[in-house]
Amino acid sequence: MSIQQAQVELWVLEAQSGDSKAFSELCQHFYPSAISFSIKLCGDIYLAEDAVQSALLKLSKTISKLRDPAAINTWVFKLVRWQVLYMLKLQNRYRSMEDTEPLYSEDQLEQYDLAKAIAALPDIEGQVICLFYLAQLELNEVAAVLEIPTGTVKSRLFRARARLKQALQT
The missing domain is CATH 1.10.10.10 (Winged helix-like DNA-binding domain superfamily/Winged helix DNA-binding domain)
Structure with a gap:
């Protein structure tokens, strides 16, 4: 386990105990890669930002349910993926990447x-x-x-x- 992963797991444990600063550190850690992944999923930077913010909000409400802090990476990216797909469905925006604006x-x-x-x-x-x-x-x-x-x-x-x-x- 890397030092960075150990730090992330510590933030998870602290956030589960109600430490809002630790949760903020988690969000700052995951935000750049979550945005990149979200943009690749939907091709729309604005929708990607909304989806990541919604996913992080859901994370704040569900982090206490995470039993294994080492699973936080999977947990976050699943939340982002589900949120992007949900928002695309709501907006009826299923389209291929070739049809999106660069x-x-x-x-x-x-x-x-x-x-x-x-x-x-x-x-x-x-x-x-x-x-x-x-x-x-x-x-x-x-x-x-x-x-x-x-x-x-x-x-x-x-x-x-x-x-x-x-x-x-x-």
Whole structure:
């Protein structure tokens, strides 16, 4: 276990005891990676921000139910995923990533080839990359968040890396 993970687990225990500062630290820790994941899910930065805020609000109400502090990564990203899907359903906004407005200007994307390549991945492969590399979740945690078998996560991660490699070599 890394020192950072130990700190996160300590914040969970303190937040479960009612420490609002510890809960605030948890939110600050997860917010950047949760936003990245949420944007990949919905393609809309405003909806992503709303979904993450709603997910963190739900976390504040449900953190006491978390029995294993080590499961906080999975718990947070599941809440974010469920909230994004719920908000999309409410707004009847199911659409493919190709139909969404780009999050960055063309000039910015040229500067960030990797960001462009990740954005171009199919949805599920992009989600796996975001969770595994950007949020630094373990394979079993990614599987739990996406509600798919670990073997499927491995194959999608392999396929996504191959596509990224190909996109970056052109």
